[in-house]
Amino acid sequence: MGGILVCGYILLLASRDHLGFYTHPRYHQFAIIISIVGIALFLIDIMLQFKSRQSLNGSVFNLRRVKVSSYLAIIILTIGYTLPPKTLSPSSLAQRENPAIIEAESRCEIPKPTENSSTISINRWKTAINSCKQASYFDNKDITITGFVSNDLLKNYGYDYFYIARYVISCCAVDSVPVKIIVEKRFSVDYPDGTWLIVKGKLSQKVINGQAEYVITQPNITKISQPKYPYELMGI
Template structure:
């Protein structure tokens, strides 16, 4: 006696749900790429990998769509239908990604991440650090801090302030009021992103001078000043004596990246 065959169903529910999830992630990554928002989450040098990832998802989507149209047995249908709840986290992630507006790291997180600013006495290990821009900075009358050299500039000024005392400097950043600082002291800070924003660190330098106390944390300023040596928390530290400043809008790409 031949065993009775189970009826076949022409619609694969599990494959259909997986197709929707894959399509959602492709649209999300494509949207972030087209709107130039990927740099708000990862280092730009990794953007090409993200672009490749959503391109690789396309053939996976095609396979899932084909699988959706293939007939499935009753047992397969029951198994896939009973596991629909396991896809909930993926839909939740997609919902939050599209519903929550993009935000950048702000001054509120500086204290929790730890400001890489004031430095202690130079140690032997610091002296042995590579300093690719030191010869260039030493020849400049005015050090222009840019997105490209920001990390190196902050390390040079904070670790070797005696070598740059008296030099002029121009830079931009957001205000962060230093705990325990005087009324005319503040820090100008930017986030340095190594791989992604999760591992970002705030780098900055102490500033002193005109009207700094009237700007709340998170205010973006463009300043000109002179590098000087000061005593902070009982130790020698670098500071910029501000000679002029201008309030500016936050840049479209607020993060900077390691020089190397």
């Protein structure tokens, strides 16, 4: 029953177009097929167990023989049906901090949109920045990115900055890696953690907490709803 509930939940997420909260889009069809096959196999297994028990002792299935832990597992899985799916929270950024990319040779170039896209992801910008060892190469370069706000990690910097961040996945939410860029804060508006924004501005290298960091200055900020697929995909 637990297996059927798990497979059914995956199909429910697929029907509501919520699988993007957990897995890479290229695995959605695979997850649907496996869930359908899984339900069929579990039902066959249940029927075979009923027949086996009846042939051995002539008795039918007795609920009193089911372990308490099995009931608890089914209750927990059932509760999952009622809870709305959620993405990884901004508070997970510190625990999932990604190391800087270290290249054997410096490679400095402005990232370009991928095919069939008009935007450049945070992932591509951050990779380009980390790959370039030339100081101030990206100064005054225009940048437009989409992501959510994270203030907590910048408390030691004062109240002049916040992070615009996004999780990048290659398979599913479990292997997610946060990618983020510092934004100059506009004092007229204070966005809480988790707020989704489109940020347009210019990059400028500044020393923050004794370390050179690229900051988006002169930001033009637009508040948006959470995207249908909140995670960026590795390599895009």
